[in-house]
Amino acid sequence: MLEIKNLHARVGGREILKGLTLTVNPGEVHAIMGPNGAGKSTLSYILAGKDDYEVTDGEVLLNGQSILDLAPNERSVAGLFLAFQYPIEIPGVATMTFLKAALNAHRKAKGDKELTTPEFMKLVKGVAEKLNITSEHHLGHAEAAGQRRLLRRREEARRDHADGAVAAGDLHPR
Amino acid sequence: MALLQPAICILDETDSGLDIDALKVVADGVNALRSPDRSFVVITHYQRLLDHIVPDIVHVLSDGRIVRTGGPELALDLEKNGYAAYVADAAA
Numbered sequence: 001m002l003e004i005k006n007l008h009a010r011v012g013g014r015e016i017l018k019g020l021t022l023t024v025n026p027g028e029v030h031a032i033m034g035p036n037g038a039g040k041s042t043l044s045y046i047l048a049g050k051d052d053y054e055v056t057d058g059e060v061l062l063n064g065q066s067i068l069d070l071a072p073n074e075r076s077v078a079g080l081f082l083a084f085q086y087p088i089e090i091p092g093v094a095t096m097t098f099l100k101a102a103l104n105a106h107r108k109a110k111g112d113k114e115l116t117t118p119e120f121m122k123l124v125k126g127v128a129e130k131l132n133i134t135s136e137h138h139l140g141h142a143e144a145a146g147q148r149r150l151l152r153r154r155e156e157a158r159r160d161h162a163d164g165a166v167a168a169g170d171l172h173p174r
Numbered sequence: 175m176a177l178l179q180p181a182i183c184i185l186d187e188t189d190s191g192l193d194i195d196a197l198k199v200v201a202d203g204v205n206a207l208r209s210p211d212r213s214f215v216v217i218t219h220y221q222r223l224l225d226h227i228v229p230d231i232v233h234v235l236s237d238g239r240i241v242r243t244g245g246p247e248l249a250l251d252l253e254k255n256g257y258a259a260y261v262a263d264a265a266a
Contacts, residue, residue, distance in 0.1 A: 001181060001213050002182050002213060002215070008238075015238065016238055017238040017239075018237065018238035018239050019238070019239050020235070020238060020239055021240065022215075022233065022240060024213045025213065026181075026211050026212070026213055027208075027209065027210040027211065027212065027213060028213050028214075028230045028231060029208065029213070029214045029216065029227065029228070029229045029230050029231075030213070030214065030215050030216065030229060030230065030231045030232070030233060031215075031216045031217075031218060031224055031229035031232045031233070031249060032216070032217045032218075032232075032233050032235050032240075033217075033218060033219070033221075033232065033233070033234055033235070033249060033252055034235035034236050034257065034260075035236060035257040035261055038236045038237060038238070039235055039237075039238045040186070040187070040217045040235055041186060041187075041217075043217070043235070044184050044186040044217055047184055048184070062182065063181065076178070078181075079180050079181030079182060080180060080181070080182055080184070081175055081178060081180035081182070081183045081184065082183075082184045082186060083175065083183065083184065083185045083188045084186055084188075099177055102177075102178060103178060106178060123177065124177065127176040127177055130176070130206065131176055131202070131203050131206055132199075132202065133199075133203075
């Protein structure tokens, strides 16, 4: 499924990976441990396709297909998923919005119909129940409430400024 | 992860900064997604996570290379004895 062969990579001119070879078969769970500075994070960034990480030798195959020339979103569609140490929040983008966009990008790439918001929320609810995620926050309700507030404020601002010239500062929830 | 149904999941120190309960929630989630056609690579500093997500294979990465491969017992050995032996091997 995943084959990493003799992978050499450098970051900022320094060689971090020096011939890493690893084969992961379908259904297997592999753990990678190692001291600080061994190259663990570099490996995950290389797999995800982060900029500034230069592969100087070797290859990475996913189901026989080389992924090193693919953009991160193409790698995602190919079936690769990376869970970060510290997930990055994109200001103004609710988790559910992000997940829906990601899922629909996958569906589009595979030629499937994109899901509508109700269809998507139904799917999320099913998955959340399966994984025992019951907190409202996890289901995105908190984010949704924040978004509604933002939209309401924007609507009010639009009414207040009939000419449509709304200063960006007016849009921030206070 | 559960929504996108990936074939291979890389978890990069997903356990850092989590308390014991949160660790268990994450591990249960991962275990629920284990299947014959999905693989995981769990990158971690601590053996603790591997009590909950029991790996098939454990690798030691040192100085940019896999220097040792074994079963779950290798993680227990590392917890007890540290990386010193592997770091020395890599430098030699």
